[in-house]
Amino acid sequence: MKKFYSNKIAIVLFALPALALFTVMVFYPIVQVFLKSFYDWNGLGSGTFIGLDNYTTLFKDTVFHLSNKNALIFAIVITVFQMTLATIFSIVVSNKKMKGRGFLRVSYFIPVVLSVTVVCQLWLAILNTDTGLLNAIFKALGIDFQQNWLANRHKAIYVIAFVNAWQWMGYQFALLMAGIKSIPSDYYEAAKIDGASSIMAHRKVTIPLLKETYKICLTISLTGGVKAFTEMFIMTKGGPGNATYTLTYLMYKAAFREFRYGYGMAAASMLVLQCLAIILIINWLFRDKEERSERKCNKRMARQLSQ
Template sequence: MSTSTEVRIRPSSIQRAKKERRAALAFLGPNALGFLAFTLIPFGGSLILSFFNWPLVGSPEFAGFANWKRLFFEDAQFWPIVGNTLYFASVYVIGNLIVSLGLALWISSNVKFKGFFRFAFFLPVVAPMVANAVVWRLLLAPEEGLFASVFKMLTGSTGPNWLGDTRWAMPAVILMSIWQGFGYNMIIFCAGIGSIPQQIYEAAKIDGASWLQRTVRVTLPLLTPSIFFATIMTIISSLQTFAQPFILTGGGPGNSTTTLVFYLYQRGFQGYEMGYAASIAWSLFALILVVTFIQYRGQDRWVNYQ
């Protein structure tokens, strides 16, 4: 009896599994085709293009490693621009994490109107980057901007030329970027803090731990997975920054705020050197890959997943 039952059930279960696989493929198919057409093929095509000279109009000419040789050994602008990118990324990541973590700790305490503050601080993230940059360009105007007016009221002078001085242009871009982007990490940290069991805090209070001790010894160690994720994502996004220097300074004064993505844009879509722009893109990809790999290799030393 049991053998005949198994024989009757097995074909129907196999057919059901086949139908489920076909349904899964039907749902995944369009996305897989889109990924292949708009991500994977262009990804490989850009690598091939880096070995060609192509002025966008006309036929590409094979150049071998000429673009790479020019990029690393002959282009006097490339390495200073790499330095600009690393400068922006390092200061922006540190500032973003400090501001977002501090506000998350504050909002997660016994503060009123938590929902309003979350909304207000997250609002710049969902606002268009171009609109944010245009507003900050007006705020940082050398004579009539808000910053100049505040400086004039306090000191009698309009202060530095924030966007026209090589010493202040990059800090101004970083300041605007932190204001625009800290809300995303703040929400991540708020969610991480909210997931910490309250019993741990209650036990720490019974042991006589102060708020600062609870923060340092309980909250921050248990929040390290969220901090790790936020750090990785913030580093990757900071190394790809484009809109802020493009709108605020146009990469200037000189090349003081030109980043790798902005330099790629200049070479590819202003200079029509698509092969050379592709080599810049792959150098940026290698930089992001190395930084991310180092972060992942070092996470065991400080990230607590328990």
């Protein structure tokens, strides 16, 4: 095995197909997006080079700032909702003494396998002002809280974020369940011997050992929230007005409705940079404290040696 890993030619040959596929399918399109963002382009021909004009216009656009605000709200809502419920449900279902564990696992994951279109249509029916189930429940309970849920420009983004969070919570639940199953039972037995309660054992054992799983979950939910599009497109078309615009929807409208592809590519470039920034920040936050302190010690030693 050591001989194989020392053979650089073999490593390159095995990595080359995946690298070529990544270059063609991911890296090259991203590069083209950045390049086209410097052009006044309608999607046909070569376009006219205009430098940073698209970015200047984008940063002055109030819809761009509203889109970023909505993306932030969307990302925070789905992250808090999904990770909180997924953690609680995964800990509860992981208890072997609990009855109906298999049924609950399937129930939590069912929304994930449904089409986004089906989920959006389901919630459009539930949220309907006149015939919707939600308003009907309030009416049956004698609560005067009849709402036009998606027509309120201040509430619509939260409602759509809830729909997304409801559908994809099961995905986070599955990841956390897999993480809990990988934790050795000896740790819980040791905690029980030390007198820790079930809640304390999960707080001191389960959650810390799920750090890497939480890192993945956080990355998925935050980047997914920033680039949200489908729910807005199906449920509100970005409305009322532009109240539920996100950067992805702004890019879609500019490129495919107004044929301002250069402007749309500028919005797409900002979206790529935002997702990259989120990933880098999450990686930085989840670095081990020991690793940080070790790096500081190494830098300190290097300075002392240089002196």
